[in-house]
Amino acid sequence: MKLIRFGEPGREEPGVILEDGRRVDASGQFHDYDEGFFALGGVEALQAWVDDGCPDGESIPAGARLGPPVERPPKIVCVGKNYLEHAKEFDEEIPTEPVLFMKANSAWSGPYDEVVRPRGSRKLDYEVELAVVIGRTTRDVAERDALSHVAGYSVFCDYSERAFQKEMGGQWVKGKSSDGFAPMGPWLTPASQVPDPQGLRLWCKVNGEMRQNGWTGDMMHPVAFLISYISRFMSLLPGDVIATGTPAGVGGGMKPPRFLDPGDCVECGVEGLGELKQRIVGT
Structure with a gap:
């Protein structure tokens, strides 16, 4: 099911x-x-x-x-730099604890919906991620018990406008929250059908070219730890989504960078959980 x-x-x-x-x-x-x-x-x-x-x-x-397989979530909590090679490709400091940021839930969209490049965008980027949907209220849960709080898993693409994110000051949320920047789907797989969330291949293609090809086992902070860690700082509510980070291969990490333009096609997949596909369009 x-x-x-x-x-x-x-x-x-x-x-x-x-x-x-x-x-x-x-x-x-x-x-x-x-x-x-x-x-x-x-x-x-x-x-x-x-x-x-x-x-x-x-x-x-x-x-x-x-549409997205769950109704617009109460909140979308994202984890940055959770794969070592992704952190390295930006030549930035390797974090010792999870980097957390929020994505506005107004960015929520379906697995095949178009992504509109926002006005003034110059550096639109993609990030395939394993998404975790919380199944019950979770507060300061122990890591050993964390996975029992998961309702299911899905495919997520964390679209980012890097100039908004990194060159305009303030927090990352500005570059992460444009409409359509949080597609998830095509379905939600119940947690009982995913025995090991750290044993999944995930990938992203742009115009048919493989850009990202990773393994959830390469996360620096695995799913159970992330749920426990995040729940120390905020209550996780049923239906909340955690985007667990992305492997190397994003456009902004390439030399020279290769950002998305209108007409580009982005495909993201996680083994056994399906694939997303978006066309980038202009404003």
Whole structure:
């Protein structure tokens, strides 16, 4: 079972992909995949409905747009420089603790939606990441217990405008939060189906050229540690998303840099979790 949401932006309905590939509308049984859904054990209830044969569930129309697989999250917490080679490619100091920043949840978008290069953008960049969706309220959790607080995993692309991020002063959030800069999907895979989040290959292609090709086992701070660490400083709520960092190969780390232009096609994937695909368009 995989969780999907389908329909027009802002009006998505919940659905599932079954093991045989069929896509079934779950909106007759579940309102949405949101904070309340996860807090009340929604993944388990959805699995029970699927095991019962999806009573009253109808097929999702062919060609329906897929939105992000969870409703706009309460917050998006991102981890910077979590892969050693990525930190090195910017010739910057290697962090001794996780680098945390926030991404505005208004940047939330679907796995195949276009990304509009914002006005004044000169250095639009890509970062494939493993996304973690929190399943229940998490405060100061021990690392050994952290993974039990995960609802599921997905593919995420942390789009960045490097000039906004690094050349305009202030915090990184300015370069991370334009509309469309936080696509996730195409589905949410329940945590029970991902036995080891540190054993996944992840990659990114630009116009068919492999740019990033990494392994989640190369994270300097693994998923369980990140959840424990972040929950020391803020409560993680059901439906919150943690973007766990990116491997080397981003455009800004190349010599010379290779940033994105309108017309470029970006594809991001994580082994077993699907692929995103965005076309960059101008304003």
